[in-house]
Amino acid sequence: MKKIFNYILAVSVIIAASGCEKFLDHAPDQRTELNSPQKVSELLVTAYSAGNYAQAAEAMSDNVSFVNATGNNIPANYDSYFWRDIRAINQDSPTYFWTNTYKAIAVANQALDAIAKANDPENYRAQKGEALLARAYAHFMLAVFFSKPYDQATADTDMGIPYVTEPENVVLKNYDRKTVAYTYAQIQKDIEAGIPLIKDNAYTVPAYHFTKKAAYAFAARFYMFKKDYDKVIECANLAFPANNFAENLKPWPSYASMPSSTEIGTAFTTASTPGNLLLIQTTSWLNRYYNRAVFAFSQNRLNSITAPMGINFSALRKFSFSSTYYFVPKYQEHFVRTSINANTGTGYVMHPSLTTEELLLNRAEAYIMKDQFANAIADINTLLSKRITGYTAASGVTDAKIKAYYSNITDVKQMYINAVLDFRRAEFVHEGLRWLDILRHKLTVTHIDEDGTSRELKPDDKRRQWQLPDEVILSGVQQNPR
Known part of the structure; x- marks a missing residue:
């Protein structure tokens, strides 16, 4: 080799x-x-x-803010926040x-x-x-x-x-x-x-490889960047021809009984978890730093981001370190020692690189670009059904709610675009995908x-x-x- x-x-x-x-x-x-x-x-x-890429991409985005100078100070967080070129090779x-x-x-x-x-x-x-x-x-x-x-x-x-x-x-x-x-x-x-x-x-474990669903999810992301919205919708429909997205989303309500962030982070990144279309093993210290870096999430900021349009993602479990750093548990580190008795080693994190959630929201955004607003609302509410504790139809998003919340915007399509971007931001917190949206929409x-x-x-x-x-x-x- x-x-x-x-x-x-x-x-x-x-x-x-x-x-x-x-x-x-x-x-x-x-x-x-x-x-x-x-x-x-x-x-x-x-x-x-x-x-x-998650640590650096998240720090470059508008998700994180200054929390505490005593937090973990690493180039992927600190230099990225100031949009400096990171010359480190670690x-x-x-x-x-x-x-x-x-x-x-x-x-x-x-x-x-x-x-x-x-x-x-x-x-x-x-x-x-x-x-x-x-x-x-x-x-x-x-x-x-x-x-x-x-x-x-x-x-x-x-x-x-x-x-x-x-x-x-x-x-x-x-x-x-x-x-x-x-x-x-x-x-x-x-x-x-x-x-x-x-x-x-x-494949023995399909989630570690490009299955048909993962391939279509990747294609949809690619076509989102190309602004070929018909292809985005086509790829989403081919991935789930029965439109059974709901049962293939991560089941956050079922995490409510898990006692620790470690268990939830493990569940979030396992191959058997619905929603994980492609998991990639990365060599990363992400799990050590995403939840307690200098530039991270305060309680108010995390609560604000995870309540798009005031609709609280109440099923998401939130934890904190010293009541300073707040986070949604999404990762778990696998530490491999350099030798049996060594204290040093390498950290590995399974990263959910392609998910049903992203594919669904890509389709919702593509529907908006095609002026199919009712279809977009249906897709967003499919996601909310797995993100709101005790979800009912009244809990979801409606045309009236979107227009009321973004009333300072005159263009209806832009209202819907802002809405789907806010829902994407809440769904993919800590995962780095907010930066991709910032790039696509030139924010x-x-x-x-x-x-x-x-x-x-x-x-x-x-x-x-x-x-x-x-x-x-x-x-x-x-x-x-x-």
């Missing part, structure tokens, strides 16, 4: 730190052993990025995400190469489908954070990210970022080629510093794109402007 980890643009930081020879000897070459569908499937387990940093996401791409390309060379490629259809979806998803998430969001008016000139489609065969290779339009075209090509090949019965973000100074990040601010790792300049990749 030596070549699997040999993308210089992804891992040049490791080469620089430990030496080229040591890096290239990371693992023996096992390509010749990829001679069966089962072995390719085993390889594809690592075609999902170990990098976690877990939860942009560099770590870049590096590990290109590693995942390398694995997908190695699998695709083995399939192309197999004597019986038809027997590898399921593996090819997973590899194509994994490659597309990895490139898409890189494009989200390191490139400008897709805009039809500028996509042909905005810089994309290198779209790598074949295994490395040289140590140093020049890569062209090309354009956002090109990057998105390649992603769409892989999505369209991969989905028909996916076979859910190929201005305001942060208040510790000393009370107010700062704004406007839609055209270059700091909205994460900076590429310094080391990728070795391969000639152009950095983002600053």
